[in-house]
Amino acid sequence: MGDALFWHRLQFGFTAVFHYLFPQLTLGLALVIVLVKALHLRRGQGDDAYARTARFWIRVFGINFVVGVVTGIPLEMQFGTNWARLTHTAGGVIGQTLAMEGMFAFFLESTFLGLLVFGEKKMSPKAHLGVAVALLVGSWLSGYFIVATNAFLQHPVGYVTLPDGRLALSDFWVFLGNPWALVQYAHTLLAALVTGAFVVSAVGAYWTLSGAHPAEARVSLRVGVTLGLVATLMVAFPTGDAQAKLVAAHQPTALAAMEGRFESGTNASLTLIGQPNVKEKRLDNPIHLPGVLSFVAYGHFGSFVHGLDEYPESTWPTNIELLYYAFHVMVGLGTLMILLMALATVQAWRGKLERSRALLWVLMLAVPFPYIANSAGWMTTELGRQPWLVYGVFRTEHGASPTVHSGDALFTLLGFAGLYLVLGLLYVFLIGREIAQGPPRDASAEGHA
Amino acid sequence: MIPLWYSLASLALAAYVVLDGFDLGAGALHLWIARTDGERRAVLGAIGPWWDGNEVWLIAAAGTLMLAFPTALAVAFSGFYLAMFLVVWALILRGTAIELRSHLASPLWRAFWDFVFSAASGVLALLFGVALGNLLRGVPLGGERWFTLALFTSFAPHQGDPVGLLDVYTVTVGVVAVAALLHHGALFLAWKTSGTVNARARLAAGRTLPVLAALLVLAYVATARVARLTPSPLGAGLVVVSTCALGASALFRRRSRELAAFLASCLFLATALAGVAATLYPTLLRSSDGAHDLTAHAAAAEAYSLGTAAPWYFVSLVLVAGYFANLFRMHRGKVTTSDTSDP
Numbered sequence: 001m002g003d004a005l006f007w008h009r010l011q012f013g014f015t016a017v018f019h020y021l022f023p024q025l026t027l028g029l030a031l032v033i034v035l036v037k038a039l040h041l042r043r044g045q046g047d048d049a050y051a052r053t054a055r056f057w058i059r060v061f062g063i064n065f066v067v068g069v070v071t072g073i074p075l076e077m078q079f080g081t082n083w084a085r086l087t088h089t090a091g092g093v094i095g096q097t098l099a100m101e102g103m104f105a106f107f108l109e110s111t112f113l114g115l116l117v118f119g120e121k122k123m124s125p126k127a128h129l130g131v132a133v134a135l136l137v138g139s140w141l142s143g144y145f146i147v148a149t150n151a152f153l154q155h156p157v158g159y160v161t162l163p164d165g166r167l168a169l170s171d172f173w174v175f176l177g178n179p180w181a182l183v184q185y186a187h188t189l190l191a192a193l194v195t196g197a198f199v200v201s202a203v204g205a206y207w208t209l210s211g212a213h214p215a216e217a218r219v220s221l222r223v224g225v226t227l228g229l230v231a232t233l234m235v236a237f238p239t240g241d242a243q244a245k246l247v248a249a250h251q252p253t254a255l256a257a258m259e260g261r262f263e264s265g266t267n268a269s270l271t272l273i274g275q276p277n278v279k280e281k282r283l284d285n286p287i288h289l290p291g292v293l294s295f296v297a298y299g300h301f302g303s304f305v306h307g308l309d310e311y312p313e314s315t316w317p318t319n320i321e322l323l324y325y326a327f328h329v330m331v332g333l334g335t336l337m338i339l340l341m342a343l344a345t346v347q348a349w350r351g352k353l354e355r356s357r358a359l360l361w362v363l364m365l366a367v368p369f370p371y372i373a374n375s376a377g378w379m380t381t382e383l384g385r386q387p388w389l390v391y392g393v394f395r396t397e398h399g400a401s402p403t404v405h406s407g408d409a410l411f412t413l414l415g416f417a418g419l420y421l422v423l424g425l426l427y428v429f430l431i432g433r434e435i436a437q438g439p440p441r442d443a444s445a446e447g448h449a
Numbered sequence: 450m451i452p453l454w455y456s457l458a459s460l461a462l463a464a465y466v467v468l469d470g471f472d473l474g475a476g477a478l479h480l481w482i483a484r485t486d487g488e489r490r491a492v493l494g495a496i497g498p499w500w501d502g503n504e505v506w507l508i509a510a511a512g513t514l515m516l517a518f519p520t521a522l523a524v525a526f527s528g529f530y531l532a533m534f535l536v537v538w539a540l541i542l543r544g545t546a547i548e549l550r551s552h553l554a555s556p557l558w559r560a561f562w563d564f565v566f567s568a569a570s571g572v573l574a575l576l577f578g579v580a581l582g583n584l585l586r587g588v589p590l591g592g593e594r595w596f597t598l599a600l601f602t603s604f605a606p607h608q609g610d611p612v613g614l615l616d617v618y619t620v621t622v623g624v625v626a627v628a629a630l631l632h633h634g635a636l637f638l639a640w641k642t643s644g645t646v647n648a649r650a651r652l653a654a655g656r657t658l659p660v661l662a663a664l665l666v667l668a669y670v671a672t673a674r675v676a677r678l679t680p681s682p683l684g685a686g687l688v689v690v691s692t693c694a695l696g697a698s699a700l701f702r703r704r705s706r707e708l709a710a711f712l713a714s715c716l717f718l719a720t721a722l723a724g725v726a727a728t729l730y731p732t733l734l735r736s737s738d739g740a741h742d743l744t745a746h747a748a749a750a751e752a753y754s755l756g757t758a759a760p761w762y763f764v765s766l767v768l769v770a771g772y773f774a775n776l777f778r779m780h781r782g783k784v785t786t787s788d789t790s791d792p
Contacts, residue, residue, distance in 0.1 A: 062548075063548070063549075063552075066544060066545070066548040066549075067545075069501065069504075069544060070540065070541040070544040070545060071541070073507075073508065073537055073540055073541070074534075074537050074541075076508055076511055076512070077511070077526065077533055077534075077537055079515065079522075079526075080511070080515070080522045080523055080525070080526025080527060080533075081526045081527055081529075081530050081533050081534070082527070084523035084524065084526065084527035084595070085523070086523075087515065087519050087520075087522055087523035087526075088519060088520045088523040088524075088594075090519075091515050091516075091519020091520070091522060091523065091750070092516075092519050092750030092751055092754050093754070094515075095512070095515035095516035095517070095519055095750065095754075096516055096754065096757075096758060098512045098515055098516070099509070099512030099513055099515060099516040099758070099762075100512075100761065100765070101512070102505060102508045102509040102511075102512040103509055103512070103761075103762065103765035103766075103768075103769065104765050104768070106505040106508055106509070107502060107505050107509070107765075107768070107769045107772055108768075108772070110501040110502040110504075110505050111502055111772040111773075111775070111776060113501065114497065114498045114501070118497075162751070168750070168751035168753065168754065169750075169751065169753055169754045169757065170753065172757045401523075401527035401530070401595075402527070402595045403527055403528065403530075403595045403596065403597035404527055404530045404597070408530050408531060411531070412530075412531070412534045415534065415538060419538060419541060419542075423541070423545065426545070426549060430549065430552055433552070
């Protein structure tokens, strides 16, 4: 494998997907913590189940946040180390949002994290809620700057091309308010809330099933399931729907490949399952819903939907099979998660959730689903953008560092594989231990150690 | 705009070295300064509120470079490819060690993470010094924009040999950085701790200072002779200030004015780095042949980008100064036992 580009892409994909396992929970849990703490304040009953539940999730948040921080550093570095030509070409534009993330979000988060985890005893409950809100703002801001950076690569706006081929910012506000960024941010953030809701519900379900910490389990289940239903619904509609329409309008080859659609036509059907056969340019063993793709993409069952045949093969996404599966896994799991949360909400509303043992088992075991769906969603976004690094402007094959060869790139990829295996095992071990120990009785002391 | 952004990028890097420098130094030293679990918890309690925010300055510096001088970031990061990942991996191990060591009471678990924390901190200090050495000596930039640098070629290269990341000169600068940060970290711990840790930290500061002073003289001579770099007037002035600050730090330490000694050490590091920046300006990346330097003007983003970013960058600097002032206010005293209890 002398092809350095392959290893650059694999390394970025691997480190990005691994990293995002953690921030998606940070983004979701930040809201859960604020909600539970606000409920606690409103009830105003001393050290009740709400206070202890918030304290438990803050401990999980602390561990999760650290792994997110340390795995985030390599992503920023790789713009320079592995994608030097991209940075040379587009750094003058995307450097804005990458720098803003550091200056406006990371400093805010790093200052308030210690106060959230260790400061409860030192401040009033209201002030501690304020700290939780500051962390929510910091993490959600950080998310926007990253999505805005990605949105420029997906749908470049607010720039001009210089005579030497580099891209320069021409309108800061157009760039920052990229319509693609607004839609993608809403969709991504809601997907992160889905993860937060499923994790909180799963732990609540586990405690309930094992008869431990009934009061805290109840709070976690209620908050998790309610947030879960709202988030799973909204991640599909309106945000997922709006995202699909943007893809249809601006990245027609991506939409065609996501659906395994090799031929154009009206009344385009939505494929539930099937295997894209790129060599023969067809979908094997398909199960279709006629007309639904036309409706989803353009709002009418009869609408004309472009197929890959309309475009030269040099503009097709480079990994149609994986793109197709990533999209279908995301949508399939998303649908399943709506049904699960709807069922759980009905049972909770009837006051029967704690006794529905089968449903609790499913809620507990469903915890990988949002992680898989989030990862598949990012893979859909990034694979769908191919063969472009900056859509329609700059091709991926021109973006990698010219002096870094495949031996270098594979060396560092293997290093990350080993390091992240250890990190992942440590994380699972420590979080598992927290869940087994249950909510702490006392607030942690200020300081470290 | 270009001098402004050159200064801002230098400022972010210097802030990183001064701030993360003290927790790198404290981390590398703590195996010796703090022997019992209680003592080590005191060290971690002292740097706990700071280290994460300090490290953000590294991300901020990279972000600032990307914003203002994207080509320099691209050329340097890809040229130093393997070294960059050594830094990243050490940062990952270090952050993990700091945060995870206290989650289990097992002495084996804690001993392991304490070792990782110390080793990763020392390696980072050395690598950052080596990086500075490479910037001063220059890298093999040719007519092409890009370069690549072997980790080592000949350790004592002759004139005209291809240069490597590690040679006598760059390793010397690396060792200077280790000494400077050990000294810096010891002064920080002396300020923040009491009892035996405080006594050992003061002793460590006293012992590292003469080594640091001797190494600094060696590094200045080597920079003039090997790297053929003589300071600009402003750069020379800053180097003089930094030398005075180091002397002042020693005086304050002898008089047991711990905070003043630490702040003087901060000034020493900041002015030494400012002296380097002032001397190199407008060069961002020196070429080892002296003919193909990458300048700030050649590497800069367009004027519109730089002009648009300046206002929001200043707003963010004010906010960040506020966060750090607040941290300082909340943690200005010595670490107490209640700060170091298990979470």
